[in-house]
Structures are given as C-alpha cells and as structure tokens.
Amino acid sequence: MSAVTPIDLPVDAEQKKVLARGERRAETGFAKGAKRRLTSRGATIAALVIAILWTIPTFGLFVSSFRPANEVRTTGWWTIFSNFGLTIDNYVTVLGSGNSQLTLADAFINSIAITLPATAIPLVIASLAAYAFAWMNFRGKNVLFIGVFALQIVPIQMALVPLLQLFSRGEIFGFPVIAALGQSGYAQVWIAHSIFALPLAIFLLHNFIAEIPGEVIEAARVDGAGHGQIFFRIVLPLTMPAIASFAIFQFLWVWNDLLVALIFADGAVAPMTKLLAEITGSRGQDWHLLTAGAFISILVPLIVFFSLQRYFVRGLLAGSTKG
C-alpha cells in the first residue's frame, strides 16, 4: 500500500516558494502570457467579491457582539458608524447566563476538559495500531486493515444509542459485560470521541508510517532494537507532522461537535456547543447574547486555526488526497 506523503504536497509556505520559483524560471513566452490572462482583472475582482461575501457574515457577528443590547435589537450592525457605541457587557452577561446547571463560562471549561483528552487518547492508540499495520507481519493483515478502513462508512448515528446503553447499563445485547459508568463526568464523551476518531486516524497515520523507508527500520532491527524501541525512537519522531496535523483536526472536530455532546454529555459536563444550541432555542431573539456567545465559542478554534494553519491544511490534504 503506497500513498502520497502529504508533506510533499505543495502547500506550506516553503514548498510554495520553491514551486513559485521553479515555475517562474520555467515560464517563457506563451506560458507567461497565458498566466497573465488567466489572472486577469475580472478574475481578481470575482475573487475579491467571493472573499468579501464569505467574510461579511462573521464580521457582522463580530461587530454586533460588541454593540449595546438595545442597539443590536433595533438597528443593523452596518449602522455602527452613525450610532457609535461599543461595550463588553454582552460578553460579561453571556458568560454568566446558561441553564439551571451551568453557565457558559463553565461550559467553556467543559469544552476544554472534553477536548484535550479526546484528542490525545485516540492519537496514541491509533499510532500504535498504525505501526502494527505498517511494519508487522501477520496473517489476515490486509483484510483487517480494510475492515478498519471500511468502518468509516458507519455513520456515528448508528453507534450512538447502543454505546449509550453500554455506558449507562454496561450491557451489550442485554448481557452485562462491564461495570456501568453511571454518572462519571466526562468519561463517556472521552471514550466516545476516542472510538469515533479511530478509523480515520489509523488509516491516515498508517499511510505516513508505511512511507518510512524500510532500510531505516531494518538497520535499527539489526542493531538490536525491538518493536517498542523502533516505535519510539524512529517511527514517532518521523510521523510527528502527521500526528500534529491530525491532532489539530481532531481538536477542532471535538470542540465543534454537537451530536456526540447531546447524547453523551448531559447536565453539568455539557460543552459550549450544546449550551449555545440551547440558548439559541430558548432565547433566539436575544441577539446581543447570541452573538457574544457564538464569538466566544469561535475564539479557540480560530486561535488554533490561525496559529497552526499550516499543519491544519496539511492534515486536510492528508485526508483528502489519500490514494
């Protein structure tokens, strides 16, 4: 099984520079003219229009979240300059509001507490399995691997209810198998997210790990390294880019998830998405609160996105141009 190493794809800044340089050198006469016509003024204007269209909704939300409640309710955010006034009251209010069990500030903490373990745990388990699939020989390896890949077909909706029964009553098919988890905080959400992340994580990490040159592994084996040592000393460091990108992916996915949270995180452990959805349902017209609340929930992913954008895009390409 060979696969494109997403590191090679021309996406990160360095690669892009190299590519641009190489192409500029290769372009002569015709090609240069073609390029110029392709990026004509019309195209640039069209791009600009799309970019503005795509940004305005978020921008409107951002502006609104800082306007006084009464202004938000009665005037559009684009009138900000004719009736100027900014406040952070909305943020203070919304952080304190919520349902009977927790406030949005608590839910923010919950989101963090859910997201970090739910990112770390599946990555470790998946990289162990990916190593075995890539560098250990056993009968039925390919069949098993295809089986794991095929599990991506299963929509998580299929697994939610039985998994909930397993957690709350410890039963599979009605037979008691494990001790019920009961009211044990975040455990259900952690386990559920870890399981749902596994098929894709194993598949992507396997593609990376299998690309490591066989000579490197052989050399280590000749020097007397066992599988454990090879995994730690060679495979893990070389797979770091893939692990980083998938970690960002998983982080955003868990942070932004609503469905798993609705089923597995009830009451006092609910994350922010769940509380926000609740507030939207019950107080749909309190725009000053909704805009501020939404912006708080967007904040962490945006920080992650802007600071680690390079790796994030790389991870996307790893997931999409697999093959």
Added chain:
Amino acid sequence: MSTFLLWLSTLPALAQVPIIIAAFVALVGVLIFFIEIAPRRGRVYTILRLAACVLIPLLILAALESYTIAIIAAGVLGVLFFWLDYRSSEGAGYLFQLVGFLAPAIVLLIIGLVVPTIQTTIQAFLNARGDTFVGLDNFVWIFTQPQAVRTVLNTIVWVLIAPVVSTIAGLAYAVFIDKSRGEKYFKILVFMPMAISFVGASIIWRFVYTARPAGEQQIGLLNQIIVLFGGQPVTFLAVDPWNTIALIVVLIWVQTGFAMVVLSAAIKGVPAEQMEAAELDGTNAWQRFINVTVPGIRSSLVVVLTTISIASLKVFDIVRTMTAGANNTSVIANEMYTQFKNFEQGRSAAFAVVLFLLVLPIVVYNARQIKKQREIR
C-alpha cells in the same frame, strides 16, 4: 475503572485533564514495556512474560469489573501467546507484541462501532421498547408518513445541492486566486469558516436571515438588502421550500473553503508543460481550463465531492440549531435524534439504517477509486 472515573469526576474540570492523560500514558507505558521485553530470550524474560499474562487480565478485571471476561482473557492469553509464539516463524514473543500494538484499537472499534452497528440494525426491526419483532414496520412508517418522507427527501436535496455548489464555488475561487498577489490571504478569508463550529455558523447565519416586521428597521443583512430594493422582509427560515435552501447555504459557506484548499493544491500539481502545449494549439483560457485543468485534478474533484456529500448526508448541527426541523426542514440525522428523544428507539434506529444505506454507495465508490489509482501507480 468506573470507581476511578467516579473519583475523577469529583475533581475540578481542568484538574481531570492531566490526571486522565497521565493515567492513560502510564497504561501505554506498561504496554510498551511488555512489548519491548517480549522477544528477549532467557529465564527472567520468560517469567516477565508470564507475569504479563496474569497482569493483563487483572487490569481487564479492574477496568471492566467483570470476572467472567477477566478469566476468559487470562486463559486465552496464556495459551495463545505461548503456544503460538513457540511455533511462530517470526520469533518468540511476536504474537505478544502484535496484540500489544493492535489490541487497544481493535477492542475499542469492536465495542464502539462494530457491535453497535449490528445492534442498531437489529433495533430497526424492533418496536419502540425494543422487545418485540415488528419486521419492516419502522421502515414502512418512514416511507408512508408524509413528514418522514419529507425528511428523507430533504436529505437528498442536501446531498444534491451542497456538494456541487461548494465544489464549483471552491474551484472557481481557487482558479481566480491562483498565482495572484496575496493568494495566501485570499485563501485564509474563505477557509476561515472551516474552523467555526456548525453551531457558531448557524448563529452567524440566523443573524443574517433574521427578519423584522415591515416598516421597522431591519437587523438581518439579507432583509435589509431586500428592503433597500423596495421588497417586503422575508422570514427565510419559515417559508417552506426555500428554508431548506437557506440552511444549505450555511453548509456551502463552511465547505467551500475545504474544496478550495484541496483543489488549489491539485491545480498547482497540473504540469505546466500541458498548459503550454494547449496554449501552442491556440486554445483560449476557458478551453484550457476544461480540457487540461479539470482532467488533471479529476481525482481531487472526486475526493472533494465525496467528502462534502458525506458531510451533507450526516448534517445535524445546522438543522438542529437553526430550525430544529420545524417548517419541513428536518433531515435524517435530526429526525433520528428527535425520535430517540421521544423514546421511539425502533424508528430512530431505522432512520440510522436509512442513512447508512445512503452513505454506503458513496464510500464504496470512493474506495474503488482509491484502489484504481493505486493500480495505476
């Protein structure tokens, strides 16, 4: 384990994070330790391996608190490891190592995905309480109730519109900004919605769509524009066939950035020589785009269309947050959750099965596509 987790849940939220991760890492450390010593020869290591065959069942006992499983595990482990490793051509302890690497993932996948899928499929043929076999009743209910039929049709509308529009928009944008000045910033602007949760995106768009009675000042951007041109304010999320489109726009808004990033990378991979050759043949920009660029990025197009199709089949958060399925906007994933909340487990499971059947062909097609590419290479 449940005792540990119960104790853990009494701690402050953020204190739980390092503790659970530390406990998990310690567990993995023990696992790696046994993996590492498994293949070594000598009496000490044999004793250690034997110890592992006692220790691992004990750990299982602690984790699951079920004696039956622990005893079965001890028996299976002891016999399997030593008999098979004795005969293994890969050397002593090999099977031991293999199980160490694979077991955590495989066990979790079986418990969390394989068994539940079977259970849900069976559930779909049972009644609401899950104790009587009712045959195809749940599916008959789905395809005879106008409301439920509408739900399935809506899902199909989603999967027909959202992937195509966002792929075309993403492709157009990727072509427009290709090699233009400030390409990086152009990309960030459109890609940004990817980082925003569907719940956040829903709130953003509810604000854009919001309507106020005619005569009052509008606060929703779209209605302001309509009023500006002399129209009457429209309640976008209430008018029947169009409210689904209004929801689809949100998904398109989120997914276009994804399509754009992937297709942009693919466009850069189209060989410059082919473009030059086409140029020499006297083609114009549009002909080159259709005849050179599009065939060159075909596989990426398939991947993008597939990914967004699956996302739109499973769409839940947007519908839940914006309308909760009111005014004929419900989709399968949302209806499944609603039925589950109404204690109609059979119908809920039936919806899940329908969703599974809709996703199935798309993924199978994609898997075959990947296989074909591998054969070419």
